[in-house]
Amino acid sequence: MVMIAFYFFAVLITLLFLVTVMSKNVLYAMTSLAAGMVLISGLFFILGADFLGAVQLIVYVGAVMALYSFAMMFFDMSKDVKEKNGSAATVFVLGGAIALMLVVVFSAPVIGQGVSSLYPEAAGATNPQAVGLVLFTKYLVPFEVAAVMLLVAMISGIILAGKKMDASLSTTEEEIPEMTQGGEK
Amino acid sequence: MIGLGHYLILSGILFSIGLVGVLRRKNLLMLFFATEIMLNAVNIAFAAISNHYHDMAGQMFAFFVIAVAASEVAVGLGLLVILYKKYGTLDLDAYTVMRG
Amino acid sequence: MLEPISVSLESLNLITLSPMLIAIVGALLILVIDLFKDTLDKTLYVMLTMLILFIDIGATYSLNINERGFFDLLLADGLSVVSQLIILLASLFFVPLALTASNKRFHEYAYPEYFALFLFMVAGFQFMVSTDNLILIFVGLETASLSLYTLIAMHNTRGAHEAAVKYFTMGALAAGFFLMGSVAIYALTGSVELYEIAKILQSQGADESALMLPMMGGVVLMLVAVGFKVSLFPFHMWTPDVYEGSSAPMAGYMSIVPKLAMVVVAMRIFGIYINLDIEAVSYLIIIIAVITMTLSNMMALVQKDVKRMLAYSSISHAGFVMAALALGTTKANSSIFLYYAMFMVTNLGAFAMLWISQHKKKHFDERYDHPFEKFSGMISVSPMAAVIMGIFMLSLAGVPPFSLFWGKLYLISSVVDFAVATAETKYIVLAILMVLNSAIAAYYYLKLVVYMFLKAPLASDTVVYANQSRPLNVVIGVLAMVTITSIFYVQPLLEFITYLVSSSGY
Amino acid sequence: MENLVYIALFAPLAGSLFAALFGMSKKNIITGIVTSTLIFISFVASAILFSHVMTVGPVHVRMMDWIMAGDMLIPFGFLVDQISVTMMTVVTLVSTVVHIYSNGYMDHDKSFNRFFSYLSAFVFSMMVLVMSDNFLGLFIGWEGVGVCSWLLIGFWYHKEDVSREVNPSISPSWAANEAFIMNRIADLGMLVGIFILYWNVGSLQYDVVFAALPNLSDGILVAAAVALFIGAMGKSAQFPLHTWLTDAMEGPTPVSALIHAATMVTAGVFLVIRANPLYSMEAVHWVSYFIAALGTFVAVFAASMALVNRDLKRIIAFSTLSQLGYMFAAAGLGAYWIALFHLAAHAFFKALLFLGAGNVMHAMDGELDIFKMGGLKKVMRWTYLYMGVASLALSGIGIAGIGFAGYFSKDAIIEVAFNEHTYVLWTILVLTAGLTAFYSFRQVFLTFHGNERYHALGIHPHEMYGYVLVALSPLAILAVVAGFYKDWFEHFVTKLLPEYHMSEHTHHIAWILGLLVIAFAVGGIVLAYIKYNRGLKRNEKLERSFVYRLLSNQYYIPIFYEKTISKPYAALSRFSWGTVDQKVVDATVDGIGKFIKTTGDTTRKIQTGNLSDYLRWMAGGALLLVAIAFVAFKLSQGAH
Numbered sequence A: 001m002v003m004i005a006f007y008f009f010a011v012l013i014t015l016l017f018l019v020t021v022m023s024k025n026v027l028y029a030m031t032s033l034a035a036g037m038v039l040i041s042g043l044f045f046i047l048g049a050d051f052l053g054a055v056q057l058i059v060y061v062g063a064v065m066a067l068y069s070f071a072m073m074f075f076d077m078s079k080d081v082k083e084k085n086g087s088a089a090t091v092f093v094l095g096g097a098i099a100l101m102l103v104v105v106f107s108a109p110v111i112g113q114g115v116s117s118l119y120p121e122a123a124g125a126t127n128p129q130a131v132g133l134v135l136f137t138k139y140l141v142p143f144e145v146a147a148v149m150l151l152v153a154m155i156s157g158i159i160l161a162g163k164k165m166d167a168s169l170s171t172t173e174e175e176i177p178e179m180t181q182g183g184e185k
Numbered sequence B: 001m002i003g004l005g006h007y008l009i010l011s012g013i014l015f016s017i018g019l020v021g022v023l024r025r026k027n028l029l030m031l032f033f034a035t036e037i038m039l040n041a042v043n044i045a046f047a048a049i050s051n052h053y054h055d056m057a058g059q060m061f062a063f064f065v066i067a068v069a070a071s072e073v074a075v076g077l078g079l080l081v082i083l084y085k086k087y088g089t090l091d092l093d094a095y096t097v098m099r100g
Numbered sequence C: 001m002l003e004p005i006s007v008s009l010e011s012l013n014l015i016t017l018s019p020m021l022i023a024i025v026g027a028l029l030i031l032v033i034d035l036f037k038d039t040l041d042k043t044l045y046v047m048l049t050m051l052i053l054f055i056d057i058g059a060t061y062s063l064n065i066n067e068r069g070f071f072d073l074l075l076a077d078g079l080s081v082v083s084q085l086i087i088l089l090a091s092l093f094f095v096p097l098a099l100t101a102s103n104k105r106f107h108e109y110a111y112p113e114y115f116a117l118f119l120f121m122v123a124g125f126q127f128m129v130s131t132d133n134l135i136l137i138f139v140g141l142e143t144a145s146l147s148l149y150t151l152i153a154m155h156n157t158r159g160a161h162e163a164a165v166k167y168f169t170m171g172a173l174a175a176g177f178f179l180m181g182s183v184a185i186y187a188l189t190g191s192v193e194l195y196e197i198a199k200i201l202q203s204q205g206a207d208e209s210a211l212m213l214p215m216m217g218g219v220v221l222m223l224v225a226v227g228f229k230v231s232l233f234p235f236h237m238w239t240p241d242v243y244e245g246s247s248a249p250m251a252g253y254m255s256i257v258p259k260l261a262m263v264v265v266a267m268r269i270f271g272i273y274i275n276l277d278i279e280a281v282s283y284l285i286i287i288i289a290v291i292t293m294t295l296s297n298m299m300a301l302v303q304k305d306v307k308r309m310l311a312y313s314s315i316s317h318a319g320f321v322m323a324a325l326a327l328g329t330t331k332a333n334s335s336i337f338l339y340y341a342m343f344m345v346t347n348l349g350a351f352a353m354l355w356i357s358q359h360k361k362k363h364f365d366e367r368y369d370h371p372f373e374k375f376s377g378m379i380s381v382s383p384m385a386a387v388i389m390g391i392f393m394l395s396l397a398g399v400p401p402f403s404l405f406w407g408k409l410y411l412i413s414s415v416v417d418f419a420v421a422t423a424e425t426k427y428i429v430l431a432i433l434m435v436l437n438s439a440i441a442a443y444y445y446l447k448l449v450v451y452m453f454l455k456a457p458l459a460s461d462t463v464v465y466a467n468q469s470r471p472l473n474v475v476i477g478v479l480a481m482v483t484i485t486s487i488f489y490v491q492p493l494l495e496f497i498t499y500l501v502s503s504s505g506y
Numbered sequence D: 001m002e003n004l005v006y007i008a009l010f011a012p013l014a015g016s017l018f019a020a021l022f023g024m025s026k027k028n029i030i031t032g033i034v035t036s037t038l039i040f041i042s043f044v045a046s047a048i049l050f051s052h053v054m055t056v057g058p059v060h061v062r063m064m065d066w067i068m069a070g071d072m073l074i075p076f077g078f079l080v081d082q083i084s085v086t087m088m089t090v091v092t093l094v095s096t097v098v099h100i101y102s103n104g105y106m107d108h109d110k111s112f113n114r115f116f117s118y119l120s121a122f123v124f125s126m127m128v129l130v131m132s133d134n135f136l137g138l139f140i141g142w143e144g145v146g147v148c149s150w151l152l153i154g155f156w157y158h159k160e161d162v163s164r165e166v167n168p169s170i171s172p173s174w175a176a177n178e179a180f181i182m183n184r185i186a187d188l189g190m191l192v193g194i195f196i197l198y199w200n201v202g203s204l205q206y207d208v209v210f211a212a213l214p215n216l217s218d219g220i221l222v223a224a225a226v227a228l229f230i231g232a233m234g235k236s237a238q239f240p241l242h243t244w245l246t247d248a249m250e251g252p253t254p255v256s257a258l259i260h261a262a263t264m265v266t267a268g269v270f271l272v273i274r275a276n277p278l279y280s281m282e283a284v285h286w287v288s289y290f291i292a293a294l295g296t297f298v299a300v301f302a303a304s305m306a307l308v309n310r311d312l313k314r315i316i317a318f319s320t321l322s323q324l325g326y327m328f329a330a331a332g333l334g335a336y337w338i339a340l341f342h343l344a345a346h347a348f349f350k351a352l353l354f355l356g357a358g359n360v361m362h363a364m365d366g367e368l369d370i371f372k373m374g375g376l377k378k379v380m381r382w383t384y385l386y387m388g389v390a391s392l393a394l395s396g397i398g399i400a401g402i403g404f405a406g407y408f409s410k411d412a413i414i415e416v417a418f419n420e421h422t423y424v425l426w427t428i429l430v431l432t433a434g435l436t437a438f439y440s441f442r443q444v445f446l447t448f449h450g451n452e453r454y455h456a457l458g459i460h461p462h463e464m465y466g467y468v469l470v471a472l473s474p475l476a477i478l479a480v481v482a483g484f485y486k487d488w489f490e491h492f493v494t495k496l497l498p499e500y501h502m503s504e505h506t507h508h509i510a511w512i513l514g515l516l517v518i519a520f521a522v523g524g525i526v527l528a529y530i531k532y533n534r535g536l537k538r539n540e541k542l543e544r545s546f547v548y549r550l551l552s553n554q555y556y557i558p559i560f561y562e563k564t565i566s567k568p569y570a571a572l573s574r575f576s577w578g579t580v581d582q583k584v585v586d587a588t589v590d591g592i593g594k595f596i597k598t599t600g601d602t603t604r605k606i607q608t609g610n611l612s613d614y615l616r617w618m619a620g621g622a623l624l625l626v627a628i629a630f631v632a633f634k635l636s637q638g639a640h
Helices: A002-022 A026-046 A050-075 A088-107 A127-135 A140-161 B004-024 B028-053 B057-087 C014-036 C042-061 C078-098 C112-129 C134-153 C158-189 C194-204 C209-230 C238-245 C248-254 C257-275 C279-301 C306-325 C330-356 C383-396 C403-422 C425-454 C470-484 C486-503 D002-021 D029-055 D082-105 D112-131 D135-156 D172-201 D206-215 D218-235 D243-250 D253-262 D264-274 D282-306 D312-332 D336-363 D381-395 D405-419 D423-448 D453-457 D466-493 D504-532 D540-544 D546-552 D554-577 D592-604 D611-639
Strands: C067-069 C074-076 D059-069 D072-080
Touching: A002 A026, A002 B004, A002 B028, A026 A050, A026 B028, A050 A127, A050 B028, A050 B057, A088 B004, A088 C158, A088 C209, A088 D611, A127 B057, A140 B057, A140 C014, A140 C112, A140 C134, B004 B028, B004 C158, B004 D611, B028 B057, B028 C158, B057 C134, B057 C158, C014 C042, C014 C067, C014 C074, C014 C112, C042 C078, C042 C112, C074 C078, C078 C112, C078 C248, C078 C257, C078 C330, C078 C470, C078 C486, C112 C134, C112 C257, C134 C158, C134 C248, C134 C257, C158 C194, C158 C209, C158 C238, C158 D611, C194 C257, C209 C257, C209 C279, C209 C306, C209 D611, C238 C248, C238 C306, C248 C257, C248 C306, C248 C330, C257 C279, C257 C306, C257 C330, C279 C306, C279 C425, C279 D592, C279 D611, C306 C330, C306 C403, C306 C425, C330 C383, C330 C403, C330 C470, C330 C486, C383 C403, C383 C425, C383 C470, C403 C425, C403 C470, C403 C486, C470 C486, D002 D029, D002 D059, D002 D072, D002 D082, D002 D112, D029 D059, D029 D082, D029 D112, D072 D082, D072 D112, D072 D135, D082 D112, D082 D253, D082 D264, D082 D336, D082 D466, D112 D135, D112 D253, D112 D264, D135 D172, D135 D218, D135 D243, D135 D253, D135 D264, D172 D206, D172 D218, D172 D243, D218 D264, D218 D282, D243 D253, D243 D312, D243 D554, D253 D264, D253 D312, D253 D336, D264 D312, D264 D336, D282 D312, D282 D423, D282 D546, D282 D554, D312 D336, D312 D405, D312 D423, D336 D381, D336 D405, D336 D466, D381 D405, D381 D423, D381 D466, D381 D504, D405 D423, D405 D466, D405 D504, D423 D504, D540 D546, D546 D554
Parallel strands: none
Antiparallel strands: C067 C074, D059 D072
């Protein structure tokens, strides 16, 4: 059963991502990306990482894809994109070679058996509970740093997309009056 | 039974698909899609290893990778907006002033 | 139902978090001040940032060595302390460079958020170096990088945008490689904590050839990520473009701080393998380091723009440092920090000199802001500036007694020592290659000196000073003094570094 | 005393920096006065130190420890002992005179300030060279004087290149580069020698190194001695690296006097004297013998070229070469103190000779051909007197314990050659003494006696400024009296240097030997008088003869170098790089730089500016790393 589910997901995800990578149409690419991500959350559920699966759905399919679709509208890219992908051979040889390398590396035996887990899932806890336990003890600091990181991302997004960037102080001699003081937020 | 190896190989293949996307895409938005694929591929591997060792660290890693991916999208799109305003295109062949 | 867990406050060892916390709280403070009153002068933010960095330096300096905190996640060992001190000092020199001549402020300084982001970035680097958990390393790295991309783009010139997007995209790919490398290590050992990984590898016997494949795979993937950040060939491609596109102080800052942070991470990660006597890893790093220093030197020779030349030269310096990193001896590791401390004052000074001469409108040709011709005959236009720039160039070229000479001397001598200790000719060859490369490098630094001192001056002489202001003069003066007087403090500094590095077992 | 050491050392540096402040501005007499004063202060300090060393003993100061972590200890100190204090006094004395002289000589030069900056920098480097207590400091000074010499020879760098037929040294910048490159080649040898010593002894301090010498194997001793001597050969212009010295006469005359006669070129001799414990070792005796033989050869070789030369400064340059040969002969035969004595005495009269030549050149509007002079003694009495005295000193005139400086020092060297039973060397040296006297007085007579040939050129010679002539007087006095201090000097320096005693037999016949030398010298002078006193009578037949042409073309060695080394190299370069874009080749960056540049240009092309390419390189780089990792793995397996 698990095997069938795995192969089902694996094949489907691979195909969808191939569409994302190869399609000329932004909409197709984005849709297949979103679909692939939904299916990946399926893999997480199979692996017993329920919390991760839920986060994957919420963050990726909810937030990230929403951002991308806004961007797509902003850039007005409903038509096919024209790209000059010069030498396809180089790309595929490089990609293929890296794939080969990763497959060879990962198909080698791992130390595995002898190692005991450092942070085992707490006995009797469900996965979200276990995640919570580890996240707010051991990984408290990274969690807070991630919060800072999201704040950074927010500020960056606001600044970069903001109106104040339209005229550049770095190339004009005179100060632009409304920009010398704070300006719009 | 599905072993760890299967997941890792799947992860490796998806990673390479993402890589191919990164290498061949000229449109920056599409290129960013491909980087998302790479990060997702890594997450599968982390979840699988976590499951294999019954260790939570892998899931934590994957969790933080998702957070990082979300932040990168915000910054990346901010950059794209400003580039689009200045250059009127997202084709990276247009950004080759600096070279040599 | 789960047992509620209780954690005692002492066991957290809060003090280990204090340096980063100061930076983060400082950044938030700046954001809050801006929120309440948005008409404040930018000088205030500069001063505030410097104050915060100052407190941060104090907190870092007063850390007890080799303590862990927050469930062993944070690690305040010698490497972390010494690298944080260098990072913070570099930041302290960097921030006042915002105070260019009045009414000549550049775009990024119109935002109070610039300083907040800067402090967040510093905090990110601090996290990166003071942990041996791959997760926190990664999160810290990304926090810092995302801030850095924004800081570059905020310069708001065409070049800056191009630079930011190039850096960002390559950074995203590098992050992918870093993660894949972590996967390989995690899969192999079942841990993401480097000290655990070291233990497991040790107990499993590193010589088992079956393990070699995943191990080397992990090393190679990690090296791609490290190589990107430290700018090793062929992952250096972003460096010249990004340096050229970003503002001169930012370029100078980037040539030191992000690289140093990543070097510390590399020291922690690759140190495991080197300590296990897996020679392949050392060879791998040495080969890539030699290729890097040689090729970048040659490319630097043919540059027409001083900033781009300095970019390539900083790549070559990175190659130098990586060569020492591959040895794994205490002396080599200490020499890396000495090198960066010395490199910091000199290179920041050189870039600050470029910053002074940056002009908003006047460009020398359509492409370059700082071509060599711009500096020709500077000795007669502004002798003081020419002499100081000349000193920075001589220091970069490794001429005694200026600061970087000691860095180079000690670094090369650590290689020679290693060669003698192991009695292997290939390390002598490495040392000779390093010496040869410094000799080649002297060529292009002296080229600028020749332009400044021997060529006829340009007709217009205003450009050299465009951004001059008292704060900038002070910063450059201090950097120049530190560069010149290095002979007096290099010894105690080296002892301090060696003590810190050896006390944390590297 | 420690303060005096620093004053002696750093006063020239202060002067140099002061002059450098005005480097690019108009001529300012202050720079000349300040630098001269500072050098004089340095001289006074050196003189006080001299008396201190004589009465109390050597002074050793340790300035600071260069770097002292782990096993690398390079302390940096200065040693003022009998050898170095002699050098210091000589150097600062000659420098003081040259500085004062230059105030007059460089009067009309627009780069007046720059000149003094360089000149003082040179003195500082020379002081570092002689005062250092270790080989590293010596090497730093060594390189420093090399750089200053390069700057000063090429001082008139704006002069155009001309063909070798018009001017054998082509142009000042050509001569400067030649000197620099030849010295670089030799310095490489010296560096190797220093490395050998450091590698085997673990220190560069003279005392440590010399104390450790007996423990070293013969091979290492020989290698170190040979390598160090190669360095000495470059700086002291010994065959086959001698061509740069005569070409160096392109520099201003004070420079020729200071650097290329009195001080820098003796650095090689100084090195051998300084390293006398090494060269006295039994294991390296044949190296020492080779030094003596080479010195003797250069003595006669250079003297022969001086016989026919027509260029005033070049004749003196050849005589310098020849006298350096004498010094090496003495040092090689173990008579180190005699070598040092000749070095000091020679510095005085050779500087005087050069500065006198400068006066003549100044008077003749830059003309240096002695065939175009003659009869100058009427207008230039003092210069005539000075040059006459200096020439007498150079020829070694004197008898029965009374004579000019050269009589005491040069005779002693010849006596040593006899005493060591190296009769071939002795014969050559005696012969050379005759040649020396001949060419010295050929030059004096052609310049100052006979018919006034300069009228044809429309030149109106005049005597040099009075203060310049006064400034020269100390040198003239020393050229006369320095010899009388021989015994006193011997007593002084042999506290440090090995004593040298003549055998009973030599002692007995010393007066005969002396007479023989004097006879040759006087014979030379007489011959010159007969031939040239009445004026110039050119002998076409002689000038066409093979020997004459051989000598006047310096045995065709410069041409040989050009044909076999420079030309093929240039042709090879042209052939290889003819297609390289000339625009990227900056004037300052050529030679080997070209090769690296081309590689740089090629490599630079991968930096296309296109992000996609960068990303591909990154992925490709990952694969490259895999490949390297594979190689590295194989390598490490091979190692086990």
